[in-house]
Amino acid sequence: MSDTFAPAKLFATMFVFWLLLNGALQLDVIVVGLLVAGGITYFFAGSLSFLSGYRVSVASAKATAGYLAFFFTELVRANLAMAWLVLDPALPMTPAIVKVRTRLQHPVARLLLANSITLTPGTLSVELRGEWIYVHWVVAQTTDPEAATEAIVAGFEKYLEVMYD
Amino acid sequence: MIALTWLGVAVMTAGVVFLALGGLGLVRMPDTYTRIQAGTKATTLGTILSLFGAALIMPGWSIKLLLIALFLMFTNPLSSQVLARAAHRAGVPATDKTKADALADDQEGLA
Amino acid sequence: MTDTxxxxxxxTALAFAMAFWRFTAGPSAVDRVVAFDTLTVIAVTGLVITALVSGRGIYLDVALVYALLSFLGVIVASRYLEGGDR
Structure with missing residues (x-):
């Protein structure tokens, strides 16, 4: 699974971050940014950044847009659900730690999946072990791994498996 | 211009209401895991909304505010996850309402 | 601007006060770190409001660096608690 674009993606991430941080397109800012981003890329080319394993293709770009749209709707739903729960005097909850399985192979894809799970309605990733993710679920509907996977993972997985190797 | 400022103040107020709900969740929730849930969710959307509101009030700061929002969106779930794992590994008990703990079950199987 | x-x-101050109550009440060390993490996120919004009221953009850089440092602090504290607490 060699990624020929890896150094370029790391360099681009660092350089864009630097430009955003400075918020200016002056010559000195660009020169320093190029040097530092180049240095980081040279020394850390082997390590992971969040674009490692990201596929550079049209299908992947479409999946990214779909993922972002899905993610933000889920984020809003998560917050409204949590707000509703916190404001209810009885705190109606049935918490459980369930395990779910992911088909995703790439570590960065798994990280994004775990992060997405944490930010969506009532679920929080507790531990990652290979293909299993242990999730704390505030209003658990099931403790069966297959059903839980369908409810928690499937929505994000279908985008992430297109986006990452 | 003025209208944009008022819209920004409104969006920001909505955001800080979510922050307050997160704080309320921290106070009311029965155990560590549910508190982490309340703390991370409400505060992430709350912060995104209030930073977006600030960007409407002060459009010149948009890029830096976007950077702060992106940074928090990446680190917030990470730190909650690491905290939840730390709580579980340190043996912090979950509330009596908890139905099942697949992680503890699997650990017994391994030990 | 200041009035609005x-x-x-x-x-924001109310949210901060509630999270701070959890920070002092605990009961476990992890609860305190959770509260600290939430306090940080609320403080970032507080700093952005400060920046708007004072009209000084430098507070945004303060907010960014503060968020970065506290994230690292929370990670280090959690790694420590995994082996330490109880």
């Missing part, structure tokens, strides 16, 4: 931001500022 009074309401968001007060609500």
């Amino acid at each position: 931001l009074l309401l968001p500022g007060v609500i």
